Amino acid sequence: MRNVAVVGVGHSQxxxxxxxxxxxxxxxxxxxxxxxxxxxxKDIEFMVVGCAGVWSAExxxxxxCSDYCGMLPKGSMRVEAMCATGSAATFVGYNVVASGxxxxxxxxxxxxMHELPTxxxxxxxxxxxxxxxxxxxxxxxxxxxxxxxxxxxxxxYGLKEEDLAEVAVKNHYxxxxxxxxxxxxxxxxxTVMQSRYVAWPLKLFDCCxxxxxxxxxxxxxxxxxxxxxxxxxxxxxxxxxxxxxALVSRGLDFCGLESAVEAAKQAYKKAxxxxxxxAKYFDLANVHDCFTIxxxxxxxxxxxxKRGEGVRLIxxxxxxxxxxxxxxxxxxxxxxxxxxxxxxxxMIYTLTKQLRxxxxxxxxxxxxxxIRKGRALAHNVGGSxxxxxxxxxxxxxxxx
Amino acid sequence: MSDLFDKAKESIKKDGLPIVEEExxxxxxYISLREFPLRYQLGVSKLQKFFEGLKEGKxxxxxxxxxxxxxxxxxxxxxKCLTSNVNWMPLDPEGQLLTYTVIRVKPSSxxxxxxxxxGIAQLKEGIRVLAWVSVDDPExxxxxxxxxxxxxxxxxxxxITYELTLKAPF
Numbered sequence: 207m208r209n210v211a212v213v214g215v216g217h218s219q220x221x222x223x224x225x226x227x228x229x230x231x232x233x234x235x236x237x238x239x240x241x242x243x244x245x246x247x248k249d250i251e252f253m254v255v256g257c258a259g260v261w262s263a264e265x266x267x268x269x270x271c272s273d274y275c276g277m278l279p280k281g282s283m284r285v286e287a288m289c290a291t292g293s294a295a296t297f298v299g300y301n302v303v304a305s306g307x308x309x310x311x312x313x314x315x316x317x318x319m320h321e322l323p324t325x326x327x328x329x330x331x332x333x334x335x336x337x338x339x340x341x342x343x344x345x346x347x348x349x350x351x352x353x354x355x356x357x358x359x360x361x362x363y364g365l366k367e368e369d370l371a372e373v374a375v376k377n378h379y380x381x382x383x384x385x386x387x388x389x390x391x392x393x394x395x396x397t398v399m400q401s402r403y404v405a406w407p408l409k410l411f412d413c414c415x416x417x418x419x420x421x422x423x424x425x426x427x428x429x430x431x432x433x434x435x436x437x438x439x440x441x442x443x444x445x446x447x448x449x450x451x452a453l454v455s456r457g458l459d460f461c462g463l464e465s466a467v468e469a470a471k472q473a474y475k476k477a478x479x480x481x482x483x484x485a486k487y488f489d490l491a492n493v494h495d496c497f498t499i500x501x502x503x504x505x506x507x508x509x510x511x512k513r514g515e516g517v518r519l520i521x522x523x524x525x526x527x528x529x530x531x532x533x534x535x536x537x538x539x540x541x542x543x544x545x546x547x548x549x550x551x552x553m554i555y556t557l558t559k560q561l562r563x564x565x566x567x568x569x570x571x572x573x574x575x576x577i578r579k580g581r582a583l584a585h586n587v588g589g590s591x592x593x594x595x596x597x598x599x600x601x602x603x604x605x606x
Numbered sequence: 607m608s609d610l611f612d613k614a615k616e617s618i619k620k621d622g623l624p625i626v627e628e629e630x631x632x633x634x635x636y637i638s639l640r641e642f643p644l645r646y647q648l649g650v651s652k653l654q655k656f657f658e659g660l661k662e663g664k665x666x667x668x669x670x671x672x673x674x675x676x677x678x679x680x681x682x683x684x685x686k687c688l689t690s691n692v693n694w695m696p697l698d699p700e701g702q703l704l705t706y707t708v709i710r711v712k713p714s715s716x717x718x719x720x721x722x723x724x725g726i727a728q729l730k731e732g733i734r735v736l737a738w739v740s741v742d743d744p745e746x747x748x749x750x751x752x753x754x755x756x757x758x759x760x761x762x763x764x765x766i767t768y769e770l771t772l773k774a775p776f
Contacts, residue, residue: 224633263638323609329713338648339679343760343767344724344738345709345716353707354726361705361749406708406744452679454726454734460705 214243214424223418229274256295290588292550293595351590371398381537388543417543445472463591
């Protein structure tokens with residue numbers, strides 16, 4: 207297998223994008239990524255499109271996005287792994303380069319969730335669980351799946367709704383600095399506490415929004431990367447795992463996601479990271495905070511703290527910039543938005559800019575992490591834990 | 607199905623096009639005239655015993671005759687042994703509530719129900735079941751309380767399903 211570097215990144219404005227079609231939306235980030243890498247569409251040999259689908263009218267988004275971005279007649283495909291679709295697409299793109307099939311691959315994650323009428327949006331998300339055993343008879347919604355984790359966790363570890371609110375406060379604080387975030391407004395614990403219950407104990411401000419957006423990455427082989435740039439960000443390791451669709455078959459007593467634990471274990475092993483003290487290896491991380499409880503679970507699943515201690519990290523501001531491990535300095539899914547096919551790519555976009563020390567100029571100097579270790583982690587969960595991808599980026603070239 | 611579809615029809619009468627202004631952004635949206643209603647049809651011949659059980663007031667799980675693992679949702683094939691040599695067993699109704707939520711914002715196909723409580727119970731055999739918790743006031747429940755699994759009619763449709771109750775059903 208060959209080394210793979212991220213040589214170009216792009217990101218569209220996230221939000222309600224009623225102004226564009228899905229292919230126009232994809233082009234926004236693709237154009238940026240090509241400019242960033244100093245490349246033209248004709249230089250790219252293969253294109254991977256991450257798009258969860260059903261949200262928008264076009265059933266085969268890889269075809270129209272490929273056409274609109276000037277990629278014909280290069281090969282392409284659509285990749286789906288629920289909310290971890292962007293990371294799964296990156297995984298495919300990584301392997302297309304690593305295997306030697308191509309030297310330059312374009313990965314674009316895109317979702318246009320507002321193409322589906324409002325009435326059907328909750329329905330579409332709810333159907334992401336085990337269809338006959340959770341949705342058909344019991345009408346679980348996405349906040350509902352995570353609320354089942356939240357209730358158990360709060361009961362077991364004495365977590366309060368106010369503690370969960372602190373996660374939203376942090377992520378909105380950083381989202382307010384991100385020029386491409388959907389919500390660019392700081393909030394307080396009161397904002398969260400006064401919002402209405404969506405699925406008790408989760409309230410509207412515990413939830414990420416529905417978002418239209420795209421994010422693109424250009425992945426290159428070692429030789430190509432050396433030609434193109436001096437600040438190469440390497441994909442050091444990717445861990446991936448699948449867990450049961452039915453919530454009742456999951457482990458960890460609903461206080462963690464076993465898929466995330468497994469994906470982290472794989473990635474740490476490949477990258478030579480001590481699984482007992484992973485936080486000290488990273489300058490920052492982006493984790494899948496689709497709901498506030500999900501960020502707490504992520505701290506623990508990734509081993510940044512022990513089980514049940516995630517709340518301490520947020521209470522002590524250890525995941526703010528300058529803390530033990532800064533998390534979601536771009537606002538996370540919560541404030542930046544969560545176009546489900548694009549989120550995984552968006553995480554890598556942020557982390558690449560952070561490692562290159564370009565994020566401060568792009569957003570705000572106070573959101574630029576101190577880059578000392580030259581390593582960053584992306585944790586992207588699909589569904590309520592059915593899929594997990596953990597991707598490790600590094601400024602140092604992986605040794606083979 | 608679209609909430610903007612009625613506006614689109616008016617717009618066709620007025621301007622000849624199904625293009626309407628999106629309320630907040632005031633941007634033009636082309637409202638598709640082609641609805642795509644989805645109602646899936648699932649093959650359940652391997653789960654027939656489960657559905658027959660519901661008619662008799664029982665909730666069945668399966669157990670692999672090779673590795674003895676038990677499954678709920680019931681599986682006709684063991685994922686560990688990949689054998690179809692499984693046994694159907696009715697579940698003992700007594701259990702403990704592990705977690706729950708109250709669904710306030712519902713999927714459109716559930717809009718006609720009052721807010722409902724979804725819970726997960728751990729039953730005696732070590733099996734877990736996810737179902738609605740039948741309770742008039744969600745304040746009355748908390749994790750670890752005793753619950754019972756029972757079959758029930760879901761109204762207004764009147765079909766048989768299963769639920770968790772706070773009182774023993776017999």
